[in-house]
Amino acid sequence: MSESAGANAPKPSSSVKLVLLGEAAVGKVQLSSQVSRGLVADELSFYLQSSLVLRFVNDDFQENKEPTIGAAFLTQKCSLPTRTIKFEIWDTAGQERFASLAPMYYRNAQAALVVYDVTKPSSLTKAKHWVAELQRQASPGIVIALVGNKLDLTNDGGDTSAATATESESEPVRDDGEEGAAEEGEEQDTTPGDARKVSTREASSYADEEGLLFFETSAKTGTNVVDVFTAIANAIPESSLKTGRGGAGTGQTALGGRSAEDSRVNLGDRSAATAKEGCAC
Amino acid sequence: MESLADTTWDVIIAGTGLSQSLLALALSRSGKKVLHLDQNPHYGGPDAAFSLEEAQEWVTSVNQHPGRSPFEDAKIFTYQHPPESPRSPPSQNDSEGSERMPGTPDIRPKLAASRAYTLSLSPYFLYTRSALISILISSKVYRQLEFVALGSWWIHTCTPAPESEELGATNIFHRVPGNREDVFADTHISMKSKRTLMRFLRHISKSEDENGGDTAEELSAPFGEYLSTKFSVPGDLLHALHSLSLSQQSTQDTPAEYAVPRVQRHLSSIGSMGPGFGGVVSKYGGASEILQVACRACAVGGGAVALAIGIQSLKDIETTTEKEEYPVQLELTSGESVRSKFVIGSHWDLPGQEQSPPTSQVARSITVVSSSFMSLFPITTEGAPLPASTVLMFPGDTLSHPQSPPVYLQIHSSDTGDCPRQQSVIYGSVALPGSEGHTLLECAVDRLLHAEGPQAMVLWSMRYTQSGRLRNDGSSATIHKHSPHVFSFPSSSLDLTWEDEVVDMVKQAWTKIVGDEVDHDDFMIFDDREGTSDD
Numbered sequence: 001m002s003e004s005a006g007a008n009a010p011k012p013s014s015s016v017k018l019v020l021l022g023e024a025a026v027g028k029v030q031l032s033s034q035v036s037r038g039l040v041a042d043e044l045s046f047y048l049q050s051s052l053v054l055r056f057v058n059d060d061f062q063e064n065k066e067p068t069i070g071a072a073f074l075t076q077k078c079s080l081p082t083r084t085i086k087f088e089i090w091d092t093a094g095q096e097r098f099a100s101l102a103p104m105y106y107r108n109a110q111a112a113l114v115v116y117d118v119t120k121p122s123s124l125t126k127a128k129h130w131v132a133e134l135q136r137q138a139s140p141g142i143v144i145a146l147v148g149n150k151l152d153l154t155n156d157g158g159d160t161s162a163a164t165a166t167e168s169e170s171e172p173v174r175d176d177g178e179e180g181a182a183e184e185g186e187e188q189d190t191t192p193g194d195a196r197k198v199s200t201r202e203a204s205s206y207a208d209e210e211g212l213l214f215f216e217t218s219a220k221t222g223t224n225v226v227d228v229f230t231a232i233a234n235a236i237p238e239s240s241l242k243t244g245r246g247g248a249g250t251g252q253t254a255l256g257g258r259s260a261e262d263s264r265v266n267l268g269d270r271s272a273a274t275a276k277e278g279c280a281c
Numbered sequence: 282m283e284s285l286a287d288t289t290w291d292v293i294i295a296g297t298g299l300s301q302s303l304l305a306l307a308l309s310r311s312g313k314k315v316l317h318l319d320q321n322p323h324y325g326g327p328d329a330a331f332s333l334e335e336a337q338e339w340v341t342s343v344n345q346h347p348g349r350s351p352f353e354d355a356k357i358f359t360y361q362h363p364p365e366s367p368r369s370p371p372s373q374n375d376s377e378g379s380e381r382m383p384g385t386p387d388i389r390p391k392l393a394a395s396r397a398y399t400l401s402l403s404p405y406f407l408y409t410r411s412a413l414i415s416i417l418i419s420s421k422v423y424r425q426l427e428f429v430a431l432g433s434w435w436i437h438t439c440t441p442a443p444e445s446e447e448l449g450a451t452n453i454f455h456r457v458p459g460n461r462e463d464v465f466a467d468t469h470i471s472m473k474s475k476r477t478l479m480r481f482l483r484h485i486s487k488s489e490d491e492n493g494g495d496t497a498e499e500l501s502a503p504f505g506e507y508l509s510t511k512f513s514v515p516g517d518l519l520h521a522l523h524s525l526s527l528s529q530q531s532t533q534d535t536p537a538e539y540a541v542p543r544v545q546r547h548l549s550s551i552g553s554m555g556p557g558f559g560g561v562v563s564k565y566g567g568a569s570e571i572l573q574v575a576c577r578a579c580a581v582g583g584g585a586v587a588l589a590i591g592i593q594s595l596k597d598i599e600t601t602t603e604k605e606e607y608p609v610q611l612e613l614t615s616g617e618s619v620r621s622k623f624v625i626g627s628h629w630d631l632p633g634q635e636q637s638p639p640t641s642q643v644a645r646s647i648t649v650v651s652s653s654f655m656s657l658f659p660i661t662t663e664g665a666p667l668p669a670s671t672v673l674m675f676p677g678d679t680l681s682h683p684q685s686p687p688v689y690l691q692i693h694s695s696d697t698g699d700c701p702r703q704q705s706v707i708y709g710s711v712a713l714p715g716s717e718g719h720t721l722l723e724c725a726v727d728r729l730l731h732a733e734g735p736q737a738m739v740l741w742s743m744r745y746t747q748s749g750r751l752r753n754d755g756s757s758a759t760i761h762k763h764s765p766h767v768f769s770f771p772s773s774s775l776d777l778t779w780e781d782e783v784v785d786m787v788k789q790a791w792t793k794i795v796g797d798e799v800d801h802d803d804f805m806i807f808d809d810r811e812g813t814s815d816d
Contacts, residue, residue, distance in 0.1 A: 073425075093580035098285075098587030100580075102324055102573035103399075104425070107565060137396075262667040263429040263696040265554065265561050267418055 013084040014241040017073075017108055018232065019138075020053065020091045021130040022115035022123070052115060052149055052219040053089050056229055078233045083241070085233040087111075106138040110240055111145070111232045116203070118148040118216060119195040124203060131210055143235045145213040145228055148203055152218035154196035285587065286617040289607045290316045292794050293619070295592050295626025298326035300770045300783050302572035302579075303413075304625065306420055307791040307805055309582035311798075316621070317576060317584055320349075320591025320614060320630065324573050327351050327747070327773045328403045330566025330699075333395040336647075336743055343745070350629055351639060351772055352402075354715065355745035362389050362738050390651030392740045393701040399566035400647050400699060400743070404691060404708040405779050406431050406562045406670060408546055409554035412784040414561070416805045417571070425574045429696050431560035432658050432668020433457065436520050437675040437728065449656040450733040454673060456659075457521045459551050459559065463661065474515050481512040481522070485545050500538035504528070507537035523687070524674035527777045529643065529712035529751060531677055531686050539752065557665025560778070564698040568779075590615045594633055595624060597764035609766050623794050625760075625768040634763045639748035639772040640756040644718025646709040646744045648726050652737035653703055654692055669696035672777070675725045686712045688725040689777055704740070710777060714746045749775040758782035760789045768793065 056076055073090040090109070095101045114130045116123035127146060134144055200216060207214035213231050217224040291313035294301045302324075305317050323329055323339075327350070331339055340355040347353060407413055417423040434457035458464040461482065464475055500507065508514040508522060523532045525547045526540035550559035563570045580586050591614040599608035607620035628636045658668045671692050677685035693699045693706045700706045707729070709722040722744070730737040749772045750756040758780065761769045768790060774780040788804050 093577055094583075095577065095580045095586050098585065098590070099322075100319075100324075100576075100586040100588040102577060104565070104570055104573040104577070107570075263669040263694075265428040265430050265558070265666055267414060267423045267426075267428060267554075267561075 011079070011083050013077075013086060015086045015088055016110045016233070016236060016241070017088045017090065018111040018113060019105060019109045020089065020113050020115065021096070021134070022113075022127060052113070052147065052217060052225060052228075053091070055219045055222055055225045056089075076229075078229050080230070080233055085236075085241075087229065087233075103137065106134070109138055109142055110236050111143045112138065113145050113147055113228070113232070114212075115147045115149050116198065117150050118198050118203075119150055119153050121197050124148075124198050124206075128206065131212065135210075141237065141240055143213065143232055144210075145215065145232050146203065146207045146210075147214075147228055148198060148200070148216040149219055150195075151216045151223055152220045155194040156196075284617065285316065285585070285590070285613065285615070285619055288316075288619055290314050290619060290621040292316075292623040292625065293318065293592075293609070293611065293621040295319075295624065295630035296326045297321075297324045297572060297576055297586075297588075298627060298770075298773065299328045299568045299572045299575075300773075300787060301326075301626065301630075302575035303416070303783070303787045304790050305579035305584060305586075306416075306422065306575035307787060308794065309579040309584065310807055311582075311795055313794065315579055315582075315584035316619070317579060317586045318590050318592065318613070318630075319588050322589040324576060324588070325402070325569045326627065326629070327749070328401075328568040328572055330399045330401040330569030333392065333398050333400075333741065335395075336400055340743065340745075351748040353746050353748075356743065358739075358742045358744075360739050360741065390704075390736070390738055390740065392649065393704075397701045398649065398699065398706070399569070400649075400706060401567045401569055401708070402645075402745075402747075403773065404562075404567050404693070405774075405777055406560045406567070406691070407779045408550040408560050409558070410546070410550050411779055412781045413571075413779050414554075416784060419806045420578070421807055421809050422574050422578050425577075426570060427564040427698075428561040429564055429669035430555075430558040430666040431562055432558065432671045433661060434459065434521075434524050435657060435671065435673045436524055437673065437679045437725070439679045450654055450729055451656040453728065453732045454657070455521070456661075457524055459525075459661075460548065470518065471515075474518055477513050477515065478518055481508065481514055482548065484512070485541060486548060500536070500541060502537050503533050504535045504537045504540040505532035507541070520674065520676045520687075523676075524672070524689075527672075527689070529686055529689070529710065529775070529777075531684070534686070552662075555664075555666065557660065557662030558668065560670075562670045562693065562697055564696075566699065567697075592624075592626070592630060592632060595631065595767065597766050599765055621766075623766050623768070625770070625790050625794075627770045628772055631763070631767065631769055634767065634769060636761070636769065637756075639750065640754045641712065641751040641775055642714035642746055642748050643710050643712050643751075643775045644714055644722060644744070644746055646707075646719065646722045646726070646742060648707040648709065648739055648743075649700060649741040650705050650707055650726075650730065650737055651703065651740055652705060652730070652733050653694060654705055654729075654733060654737075657692060658694060667696065669694045673725075673729065675721075675728070680721055680724050680728075682721060685717075685721060688721050690725055690729065691777065710775070712751065712775070718746070719744050747773075747775060749773040751775050752780070758786060760786050760793075 053074060073088045076087045076089065078085045078087060090105065092101060092105065095105070112134050114127045114134070116127040131144060131146070134142060204214045213235060215224050215228045215231070217228060219225060292308065292315050294305055294315065294317045297317065297319040301317070305315060308315050319326065323335065337357060340357050343350060343352045343355040417426065435454035436457055438453060438455055455469045458467050461479065464470065464478055464482070467475070470478065504523060504526065505519050508519055514522065519532055522544060523535065523540065526535065526543040528535040528540055528543070547559060553559070554561070576586055593612040593614050595609055595611040597609050599605050607622055609621045609624045611619050611621065611624065613619060624631070657671050660667060673690040673692065675688040675690070677683055677687060680688060688709065688711045691708045693708065695702045695704060707726055709726060711718045711721050713721060726739070730739065750758070752774070756771065758771060761771065763769060770786060774783070791804060792801055
């Protein structure tokens with residue numbers, strides 16, 4: 001998704017840190033490319049998720065392409081009617097494999113995307129584990145979206161139907177995988193030729209219980225991908241956007257006119273500062 | 282959890298202290314297969330930072346496994362503050378928080394949730410000209426970090442001015458002048474003292490060439506003697522200049538050759554990154570956050586990171602007759618066997634390897650206090666950032682222990698992210714191990730709190746003794762070679778500021794691992810990764 005056309009007037013812009021979590025489930029091609037790069041087998045949960053993110057960031061899905069790994073985080077703007085949200089999308093970098101996700105990964109994350117595979121029931125179990133982990137480790141106000149990916153492998157994801165209207169620009173292919181599916185969850189399980197193993201109803205009722213946003217997507221066709229990010233952007237409270245990354249989630253409020261912003265030092269400005277300042281003695 | 286068994290690695294890094302994590306960062310784009318292990322279930326080793334609950338777990342672990350880490354004698358104290366008596370004696374307690382009086386609304390200051398705190402075991406700051414800052418910038422990882430400014434230095438004095446209008450704690454602390462303007466503006470220093478101080482500041486801010494060759498022999502004298510004989514610096518200023526060196530020895534035990542370059546570093550750092558400050562603190566636990574970012578960079582580059590897995594045993598099987606591609610055989614505490622071309626860790630991570638033991642010990646304390654000590658965080662230069670940290674030095678004689686080394690307290694405001702608003706974290710250190718040191722630390726914190734006023738109460742505290750190196754204790758800051766493929770970093774510096782020699786050691790280790798495959802001038806110089814530079 002690129003920035004919305006027609007956004008002539010500058011809108012306020014906010015950065016949102018979004019973390020990705022999900023089950024380690026990898027396509028064969030991606031796995032073998034990892035092994036050939038000399039990494040441990042059963043690479044990364046990131047690959048399941050990254051296809052979703054790449055669809056969002058580049059509007060791109062290439063089955064046989066080695067996914068972009070190796071970024072500290074990817075950035076993507078999402079334009080809302082009143083403001084622009086710049087997502088900083090962080091992946092686990094495989095650190096979850098040996099229980100080594102660092103506290104800094106969760107620190108000040110305002111949103112989380114927990115991805116499972118609608119064709120793998122175990123991946124929803126794993127997703128529930130990550131939701132519990134987020135509730136334990138992340139900021140209390142974090143917006144969590146539960147996303148069932150690989151909708152294209154199910155019967156309700158194979159063909160296109162009417163797109164849900166959203167504020168964001170239209171996608172070339174969009175399914176109403178979410179709302180439509182939610183009402184017919186039961187029947188889908190038994191449809192022949194359908195790879196779906198996790199019913200929409202099961203996942204969405206879990207999401208309701210835990211207060212999560214819920215979507216089913218296809219990174220391959222692009223179904224619902226933009227909607228997920230738009231919904232997250234809309235769900236983040238205005239107050240946490242104003243304070244930005246530093247203040248969000250710490251439960252702190254600025255008192256006495258002293259805000260955290262005043263004390264921050266930007267290392268990136270160092271060369272400029274050195275030229276101006278020099279030694280004080 | 283996945284298995285590490287039967288895999289081979291180019292390098293296994295044991296321990297996630299900042300030294301090892303910087304090595305992991307340095308190797309993150311090397312294409313090497315890196316396995317980064319830590320026997321602890323948390324990141325950071327001696328540089329870790331904890332929530333209150335994690336601190337409790339750490340204390341239990343330290344006391345259960347003596348000799349497995351550089352720490353010993355760790356204790357946590359929780360405090361109850363009934364409304365009528367603001368400062369009650371501490372009770373050692375396994376549970377956190379204080380009990381609420383039934384029926385009455387609780388307006389007493391109290392601890393926030395465990396995770397609102399990030400308490401650092403080794404809370405050192407970085408001088409703005411530190412080689413580490415250059416590395417964080419050239420490797421681009423600084424984008425994931427936030428830094429706040431270090432403010433003033435203060436000296437504890439026993440004699441508060443009788444008609445003092447000073448607010449709060451500044452009643453018993455004198456601010457140490459950090460530059461010429463400060464010296465002129467200072468109201469505590471006599472005109473005569475100001476002149477001698479200016480002469481000294483001018484002298485040490487000159488380059489070595491300008492000073493000629495006459496400095497060498499004088500610098501072997503104690504710092505105090507050097508100042509008084511060469512510059513006639515009066516007694517009341519000795520402590521101030523001593524504090525700028527952050528020497529943890531007394532003025533008499535600190536050689537000038539140690540202190541002078543450190544005072545120079547202090548003075549030349551001020552203003553080098555922006556007006557009014559010479560040091561920075563990484564938010565959310567200092568070094569802990571930096572090392573987590575470094576470990577992540579290695580993982581992003583394809584390295585594997587595993588916590589709660591240590592090395593059980595290892596041996597380097599290469600002989601002169603037979604070349605092995607993966608000569609180091611390791612048994613991990615998870616029961617798995619792995620092989621590697623190189624292994625590097627700290628003393629605590631490499632069992633069975635001979636090591637020279639740590640040479641120094643300090644007593645340390647971490648105290649959560651219900652006050653923000655506003656008067657100790659002034660903005661002293663126009664355009665300077667609001668300081669988030671300040672350094673307090675208590676000369677031994679001001680604590681009725683003239684022979685003892687000075688006590689340093691470093692206060693972190695909530696802007697460091699270490700604690701919630703309207704609270705502070707006081708990190709204390711004194712080069713006197715065990716109960717003697719802890720008594721001095723407690724005394725220093727007490728003085729500070731009494732001066733600040735009754736609203737300043739201790740909410741939580743932790744004490745421990747740490748072993749490591751002090752720069753002037755004769756230990757060397759070099760990589761130790763155990764066998765052709767097994768190396769170790771020396772034990773951690775106990776300095777209050779980051780020790781730049783570590784960068785040299787990390788580069789040494791990196792050079793051994795990458796060999797001649799890369800240009801050594803490219804150490805830690807990385808381009809932005811795709812997708813991250815869009816600002």
